[in-house]
Every structure is written in C-alpha cells, then in structure tokens.
Amino acid sequence: MNLLVIGTLAYDTVETVAGSREDALGGSAMYFSVASSLYTKPALVGVVGTDFRAEDRAMLEGKGVDCTGVEVAEGKTFRWGGRYEPDWNTRHTTFTELNVFEHFDPKVPEEVQARPFVFLANAAPAVQAKALDQLQGPSFVVADTMNLWIDIALDDLKGLLRRVDGLILNDEEARMLTGESNLIRAAQAVMGMGPRYVILKKGEHGAFIMGDDVHFALPAYPVDGVVDPTGAGDCFAGGFMGSIAEAGEVNPATLRRAMVHGTVTASFCVQGFSVEDLGGRTRTDVDARYDELLSIVTV
Amino acid sequence: MNLLVIGTLAYDTVETVAGSREDALGGSAMYFSVASSLYTKPALVGVVGTDFRAEDRAMLEGKGVDCTGVEVAEGKTFRWGGRYEPDWNTRHTTFTELNVFEHFDPKVPEEVQARPFVFLANAAPAVQAKALDQLQGPSFVVADTMNLWIDIALDDLKGLLRRVDGLILNDEEARMLTGESNLIRAAQAVMGMGPRYVILKKGEHGAFIMGDDVHFALPAYPVDGVVDPTGAGDCFAGGFMGSIAEAGEVNPATLRRAMVHGTVTASFCVQGFSVEDLGGRTRTDVDARYDELLSIVTV
Numbered sequence: 001m002n003l004l005v006i007g008t009l010a011y012d013t014v015e016t017v018a019g020s021r022e023d024a025l026g027g028s029a030m031y032f033s034v035a036s037s038l039y040t041k042p043a044l045v046g047v048v049g050t051d052f053r054a055e056d057r058a059m060l061e062g063k064g065v066d067c068t069g070v071e072v073a074e075g076k077t078f079r080w081g082g083r084y085e086p087d088w089n090t091r092h093t094t095f096t097e098l099n100v101f102e103h104f105d106p107k108v109p110e111e112v113q114a115r116p117f118v119f120l121a122n123a124a125p126a127v128q129a130k131a132l133d134q135l136q137g138p139s140f141v142v143a144d145t146m147n148l149w150i151d152i153a154l155d156d157l158k159g160l161l162r163r164v165d166g167l168i169l170n171d172e173e174a175r176m177l178t179g180e181s182n183l184i185r186a187a188q189a190v191m192g193m194g195p196r197y198v199i200l201k202k203g204e205h206g207a208f209i210m211g212d213d214v215h216f217a218l219p220a221y222p223v224d225g226v227v228d229p230t231g232a233g234d235c236f237a238g239g240f241m242g243s244i245a246e247a248g249e250v251n252p253a254t255l256r257r258a259m260v261h262g263t264v265t266a267s268f269c270v271q272g273f274s275v276e277d278l279g280g281r282t283r284t285d286v287d288a289r290y291d292e293l294l295s296i297v298t299v
Numbered sequence: 300m301n302l303l304v305i306g307t308l309a310y311d312t313v314e315t316v317a318g319s320r321e322d323a324l325g326g327s328a329m330y331f332s333v334a335s336s337l338y339t340k341p342a343l344v345g346v347v348g349t350d351f352r353a354e355d356r357a358m359l360e361g362k363g364v365d366c367t368g369v370e371v372a373e374g375k376t377f378r379w380g381g382r383y384e385p386d387w388n389t390r391h392t393t394f395t396e397l398n399v400f401e402h403f404d405p406k407v408p409e410e411v412q413a414r415p416f417v418f419l420a421n422a423a424p425a426v427q428a429k430a431l432d433q434l435q436g437p438s439f440v441v442a443d444t445m446n447l448w449i450d451i452a453l454d455d456l457k458g459l460l461r462r463v464d465g466l467i468l469n470d471e472e473a474r475m476l477t478g479e480s481n482l483i484r485a486a487q488a489v490m491g492m493g494p495r496y497v498i499l500k501k502g503e504h505g506a507f508i509m510g511d512d513v514h515f516a517l518p519a520y521p522v523d524g525v526v527d528p529t530g531a532g533d534c535f536a537g538g539f540m541g542s543i544a545e546a547g548e549v550n551p552a553t554l555r556r557a558m559v560h561g562t563v564t565a566s567f568c569v570q571g572f573s574v575e576d577l578g579g580r581t582r583t584d585v586d587a588r589y590d591e592l593l594s595i596v597t598v
Contacts, residue, residue, distance in 0.1 A: 087480045181386045183503065184523040204482065205504035206518060208595075217595050219505060219516035224483040256598045296507075296516050297596050299555045 003245035004138075005032045005238075006045040006106050006131040007121025009052070009070065013081040013094070014273060018227040024274035025056050027078065028121035028144065031231035034275045035238025035265045036119075037063040038286050039246040042238075043112040045069035045131065049077040049100045059279065069109045073100040088229055089203070106131040114138075117245040119237055120164070122146050125156035132163060140250050142166035142199070144237060150176050158193060165250075166197035166211075168237050174200055184210075197255070199240065199262075201233055209259055214252040216259055221267035221293050228273045232266045235278060239265025239286075264289040302341040302544035303437075304331045304537075305405050305430040306420025308351070308369065312380040312393070313572060317526040323573035324355050326377065327420035327443065330530035333574045334537025334564045335418075336362040337585050338545040341537075342411040344368035344430065348376040348399045358578065368408045372399040387528055388502070405430040413437075416544040418536055419463070421445050424455035431462060439549050441465035441498070443536060449475050457492060464549075465496035465510075467536050473499055483509075496554070498539065498561075500532055508558055513551040515558055520566035520592050527572045531565045534577060538564025538585075563588040 007029030013022045029046045036042045041064035048070060060067055078101035081094035104127060114136040120128040120143040128143055135141075141164045149157050150173060157177075161167060167190055175181055178189035187198040187210040197211040208217035240262035247254040264286055271277040306328030312321045328345045335341045340363035347369060359366055377400035380393035403422070407430060415438040419427040427442055434440075440463045448456050449472060456476075460466060466489055474480055477488035486497040486509040496510040507516035539561030546553040563585055570576040 182523055182525065184521045188523070202504060205501060206516075208518065208521075215521070215595055216598075217518035217521070219507065219518060222483045222507075222514070222516070224481055224487070226481065253598075260598060294598060296514055299515075299552075299559060299593060 001041055002115050002248070003036055003040050003042040003117045003119070003241060004045070004108070004112050004115040005029045005036070005042055005119045005121055005241075006108065006128070007032065007119075007123055008078055008101060009046045009048050010078040010080050010101075012230060012274065013079070014228055014230055015083040016228050017084070017086045019273070021273040023079070025059075026080065026230060026274060028231075028234045030060070031234035031269065031275065032119055032121055032238040032241070033060060033065045034063060034279055035235040035269070036242030036245070037065055038239070038265060038281065038283055039242030039261065041066065042242070042245075043069060043109075043115060045106055045108050045112075047071045047073050047100050047104050049073060049075045052077050063279075066112065069107065069112065071107065075100040082230065084229065088226060106134070108134040116140060117241055118142070119241045120144065121234060121237070125149055125153050125160040129156070129160050129163070132160070140165050140244065142168055142197075142237070142241060144168050144233070145173065147173055147176055161190075161194040164195055166199060167195045168199040168201065168233075168240070170201045170203070170233065199259070201236055203229070203232070207236065207259060207263060209255055211255070214255050216256045218259055218263055218293070218297065221264050221289060222296070223267050223270055226270045227277070229270050230273075231275075232269050235269035236262040236266040239263070260290055260293060261286065264293055300340055301414050301547070302335055302339050302416045302418075302540060303344065303407070303411050303414040304328045304335070304341055304418045304420055304540075305344040305407065305427070306331065306418075306422055307377055307400060308345045308347050309377040309379050309400075311529060311573070312378070313527055313529055314382040315527050316383070316385045318572070320572040322378070324358075325379065325529060325573060327422075327530075327533045329359070330533035330568065330574065331418055331420055331537040331540070332359060332364045333362060333578055334534040334568070335541030335544070336364055337538070337564060337580065337582055338541030338560065340365065341541070341544075342368060342408075342414060344405055344407050344411075346370045346372050346399050346403050348372060348374045351376050362578075365411065368406065368411065370406065374399040381529065383528065387525060405433070407433040415439060416540055417441070418540045419443065420533060420536070424448055424452050424459040428455070428459050428462070431459070439464050439543065441467055441496075441536070441540060443467050443532070444472065446472055446475055460489075460493040463494055465498060466494045467498040467500065467532075467539070469500045469502070469532060473497075498558070500535055502528070502531070506535065506558060506562060508554055510554070513554050515555045517558055517562055517592070517596065520563050520588060521595070522566050522569055525569045526576070528569050529572075530574075531568050534568035535561040535565040538562070559589055559592060560585065563592055
C-alpha cells in the first residue's frame with residue numbers, strides 16, 4: 001500500500017507478426033499497475049472515457065489496484081495504434097487519438113498523496129510535474145519519458161529531472177537526451193541533469209542501473225517467442241518499482257533485486273498481447289523466472 | 300602449451316573519432332594470440348609477407364606466442380583499411396589487399412598438431428577446413444566466421460560446422476546465417492547445424508553462450524572511452540579460449556568463466572588502436588576487471 005503511479009490507460013490496436021488485437025487494454029500506467037500488482041497493491045491515477053469497459057476496471061481492481069484515482073471523463077478513452085516490423089525493433093504508429101487524455105489534469109486522491117514510492121509514467125513533463133506537485137513528501141520518485149518530450153518539451157523535462165530520484169529510459173532516448181552515443185557516458189550525463197539513479201533499458205539486450213552507490217547490469221530474460229513488445233518498458237518499471245515498494249527501502253541491494261524483477265516481469269509482458277500473458281501470472285511464476293535468470297548470469 | 304590458432308596477421312589502416320593509425324599490427328589471429336597470451340602460450344599459424352616487421356614478431360614472441368607456424372611468403376603482408384562512424388556501429392572498409400594471404404595454404408607445424416584447444420580464426424571455410432585436416436585429435440575446436448562467407452561460401456561453412464565443437468559469431472552474422480531475428484532462436488538454429496556450443500557476441504551489449512549443458516549471458520564490461528573496436532571479437536575469442544586452455548577442460552563452469560575472461564579481455568582491446576592498450580596489460584589487470592564485472596552482474 002505504498003506505491004503510486006500516474007499515467008495513461010488506453011485501448012490499443014496492435015499488429016505484429018504473431019497476430020493482431022483491436023482495442024486491447026493498454027496504456028503505460030495500466031501496464032505498470034498490472035506488473036507491480038505482482039509485488040504490492042499500487043494506486044493508479046489516470047483518466048478514461050465513458051467507453052472504458054467495466055470488465056477492464058474490474059480486472060485491475062481484482063489484482064488489488066486502487067482505482068480511486070481513475071477519473072471517468074466525458075468522451076472516449078485514449079486510443080493508440082501500432083504495427084511492428086518482423087525484426088521487432090521498428091515500430092510504426094498507425095494512429096494516436098488522445099481523446100480524454102488531451103486535457104488530462106491529474107488529480108491525486110488525498111488518501112494516496114503520501115505514498116512514498118511513485119512512478120510518473122510517460123506523459124508530458126508538465127503533466128508529470130502537476131502530479132508531483134500534489135504529493136506529500138514522497139521518498140523515491142522515478143519518471144519515464146519518451147523521444148517526443150525530449151523533442152518538443154526539453155525545458156519542462158529538464159525541470160522535472162531536477163525533482164525526481166530516478167529516470168527510466170531506453171537507449172535511443174538516452175542518446176537523444178544527452179547527445180552521447182556511448183550508453184555509459186549517456187547514463188552519466190543524465191545523472192548530471194539531476195536524478196540520483198538512471199535505469200537504462202535496451203530491449204532484448206537487457207538493462208542497467210547507474211547511481212552514486214550502484215552499478216548493476218543484466219541481460220534480458222531469453223524469450224524465444226515474442227508476441228507483442230508493447231508495454232514491456234512499463235512492465236519493467238512496474239516490476240522494478242513493485243519490488244522496491246515491497247522491500248520498503250531503496251539501497252544498492254534492493255535496487256539490484258528490483259532490476260531482476262523488472263526484467264522478468266517484462267519478459268511475461270512480451271509473450272502476449274496487452275496483459276493476456278502477464279495478467280495470468282502469479283508470484284510463483286515470477287520467482288521461478290527470477291531464479292532462472294540469476295542462474296544464467298552466475299559464474 | 301595446449302592452445303593453437305590459425306588465421307590472419309595483417310597491417311591495418313584505421314580511422315575512428317578518437318584518431319587514426321596507418322599500417323598498425325592487426326589480423327584476427329594476431330589479436331587472438333595477444334589476448335590468449337594473458338592466459339597461456341598459444342601457437343600461431345598464419346602467413347606474412349617479407350615486409351612483416353621484425354619488431355612485431357619479437358613482440359609476439361615476447362608474449363610467449365609460438366610463431367614457428369608463421370610462414371614468411373614472398374610479397375606483402377595482408378592489408379586492410381577501415382573507418383568507423385562516430386556511432387561505432389557502422390564500419391566502412393576502405394580497402395582490402397589480400398597480398399600473401401590470397402593463396403594462404405595453412406601448414407600446421409608437426410609439433411603443435413596435437414594441441415587440444417584450437418581456434419579457427421576468420422578465414423574462408425575451405426581454408427579453415429584445410430587447417431582442421433592437419434590436426435591430431437583436437438578436443439575442442441571453435442571457429443569464427445563472417446558475413447562474407449555466409450554469403451559466398453555457405454556450403455563450405457555448413458560442412459565446417461559439422462566438424463567443430465563451437466562457433467563464435469556476432470548478432471548480425473547469426474541472423475544472416477539462420478534467418479532468425481530472435482537471437483535465442485538463432486543460436487538454437489546454429490546448434491542444429493552441428494556445433495555443441497554457440498557463442499554469440501553483441502558488441503556493447505555483451506555476449507551469451509548456449510549449449511546442451513550451459514546457458515550463460517553477460518553484459519559487456521562498461522568502457523566509456525572506446526578508441527578502436529577493431530579486433531574486439533578476436534580478443535574476446537582469445538580471452539575465451541585462453542581461459543579454457545588454462546583450465547584444461549571444457550565444462551559448464553570453465554565455459555562460464557571463459558565468457559567473463561573473453562569479455563574483459565575484449566574491453567582492453569577497444570581502449571586502444573591495434574594492441575596498444577591490450578599489449579601492455581597483465582594478468583593482474585585482467586583479474587581486477589574480472590572481479591569488477593562480476594560485481595556489476597551480481598545481485
């Protein structure tokens with residue numbers, strides 16, 4: 001009961017070589033919530049339209065996700081369409097309909113404003129800052145971002161970076177934000193912008209975390225049957241923050257274990273569309289894969 | 300005294316954002332020899348021209364490399380020129396002069412034909428097979444290859460793969476050889492072609508080994524000042540095979556440690572042109588970086 005996430009809920013229309021889905025439940029904060037619910041009971045703040053399906057809200061609540069902060073606004077839920085090339089690394093956005101998310105003004109319910117562990121899922125940095133303004137002394141705030149904001153809202157993003165403890169981003173975003181092609185240097189440059197910790201995700205190549213007191217790297221869990229990569233980064237963040245929230249404190253040991261939890265949680269996500277695979281997983285599944293991944297990286 | 304490598308010695312002209320070198324000592328088997336000399340005393344089989352510098356041969360012999368099998372042929376030493384883009388991932392070959400290597404007919408000296416651990420460095424698969432024909436019951440033969448041979452000598456390469464214990468290749472080559480974009484599947488497909496072990500290198504993203512009895516993955520050692528990536532793959536192979544040769548046997552534990560040794564040995568290589576950095580390193584340097592890399596991947 002100590003984790004909070006602010007971000008999007010969406011309906012996604014996705015096409016990959018493994019198949020396709022229309023209006024499947026998506027959104028960064030939704031993926032994060034389902035992922036982190038394997039470790040703790042997160043509170044979710046976001047906005048949906050009046051078309052948001054009762055069964056989707058029920059699924060989230062069934063996993064212990066506190067949906068008090070999910071506002072229902074007049075209009076349609078945010079919709080996104082994407083298509084992946086067979087190499088999985090190239091994603092084409094086929095459409096984006098912001099709908100009710102266009103004027104999203106996050107309202108963090110009073111009961112969850114004092115939660116210590118907070119994830120600001122991908123949104124305009126100004127919106128992330130608005131959510132941050134409402135919190136009561138959080139102890140560990142991690143933000144996500146994307147190339148769009150680096151491109152069109154860099155000053156806002158830099159302002160936000162001075163206020164958060166960690167930034168989670170992928171290799172392409174890190175290079176774009178810092179102008180450094182070497183990822184170690186890029187991570188160091190991001191730390192120079194404010195965050196104590198940088199979590200750098202490299203998709204199928206794994207992830208690493210850098211901070212003053214920690215440097216830990218990990219290959220991805222070897223998934224040989226990827227179905228849909230959508231949401232993998234958010235599920236990584238959900239596993240990471242869920243693990244930290246469960247541990248109840250931030251130190252090198254909990255951060256390292258959180259990186260492993262993030263990695264294995266994301267590995268379930270990519271095995272299905274939406275949360276079709278991840279949503280059916282239990283802590284036993286996570287723990288088995290945690291041990292398996294450690295066996296792969298242990299000399 | 301149990302390791303043998305067959306491959307090229309060359310003079311390279313290289314340009315990177317960090318600087319340039321003209322006619323610097325290079326070649327796959329040269330890099331491999333210097334790298335593996337940190338662990339054992341390898342025997343080197345290859346060919347050079349009459350222009351091969353006495354100081355270069357003396358440097359190799361000074362490191363304990365047995366150069367009895369380095370034939371001096373009438374003509375010039377193999378020369379290669381390359382230029383790296385600032386992103387390091389794009390390499391342009393500016394020229395290739397095969398010179399004496401064009402008609403390379405490997406002659407493995409009788410005294411080293413029975414060495415148990417053998418590396419067939421990158422060369423035409425038919426040439427690699429000719430070297431293999433001369434060996435007396437090697438116990439562990441690992442081959443390297445490149446996209447050129449996958450393209451123009453695929454049948455020869457497939458024939459070779461049925462005769463070796465391991466293949467070491469990079470991600471691009473693995474995808475090209477197997478048609479699988481997923482690297483786990485690609486490695487499995489390579490195993491289906493014959494080798495018991497596949498060592499898949501991913502540059503800055505690390506490497507993994509797959510086999511019936513082992514699956515081990517590792518991120519790269521974090522180098523923040525790359526100078527020249529030329530030879531990194533051969534130095535990985537040299538550290539890997541040197542470590543195996545030092546251990547004297549192939550089993551999951553020695554293979555895992557060999558992956559770590561390969562990784563850290565390659566990390567010194569990229570810090571300088573030619574073997575300018577690696578050549579000055581000692582076992583103490585390797586061991587320190589070995590421990591440091593393990594600390595980065597240990598939970």
